[in-house]
Amino acid sequence: MSFTFDGMTVRPLSDKDRPYLDALIAADPYHRDRMNADYFLRLAPGEDSWALEDGAGRVVFYFKTATCVRMSIQFPPPEGIRDRARTADALIRGLRWIAGIFQVNKFREILFDTEGPELTQFAKKHLGFHDAPGLLAYRIPVPQSQNGNNQMWEGLPQTSEKVG
Numbered sequence: 001m002s003f004t005f006d007g008m009t010v011r012p013l014s015d016k017d018r019p020y021l022d023a024l025i026a027a028d029p030y031h032r033d034r035m036n037a038d039y040f041l042r043l044a045p046g047e048d049s050w051a052l053e054d055g056a057g058r059v060v061f062y063f064k065t066a067t068c069v070r071m072s073i074q075f076p077p078p079e080g081i082r083d084r085a086r087t088a089d090a091l092i093r094g095l096r097w098i099a100g101i102f103q104v105n106k107f108r109e110i111l112f113d114t115e116g117p118e119l120t121q122f123a124k125k126h127l128g129f130h131d132a133p134g135l136l137a138y139r140i141p142v143p144q145s146q147n148g149n150n151q152m153w154e155g156l157p158q159t160s161e162k163v164g
Contacts, residue, residue: 013040013049013062021062040064046106066108070137071098073112088122095127111137 002011013021021037040049046067052060078084102110112129114120123129 007055008060009053009057010050011053013051015041017041017051017059017062020059024062044108046108067106068109068111069102069107070111070113073114088126091122092126111135 002009004010018037018041021040025031025036040062043049043064044066047064049062049064051062054060075087078087099110110129111132112123114123124131
């Protein structure tokens, strides 16, 4: 399935892209030691890879998508050491359960922002989170249908629109 907008085409990747991808990655100092063409071509459930081509059919860039979820958590204030232990246990067991639900729904990553140094350390030590340098987030607005209700889009956009 391909998509077009503004005279450009977005198409799924295929093995025909491998030689060009290999050459691009080998020449890129930010990616050459971190990935190869398989990063874009061997996909897990919930992932897709695409090429954006200009009107002449030249690849402008490749991109890979993975279904991701951003979690936010609010805690009540702890009332003592027992409360902290109960919360820690609930976080460990709860995240395992939540991650299982996310996994069967094809989410491939959990993003978690916190300003709390203790929670950051706990999440890294006990929950398996890691620092992700260079992480940027973009919030996609909830689409509005023609009648103003928050429902799924009624069709794919045919032009790019100013966002933000």
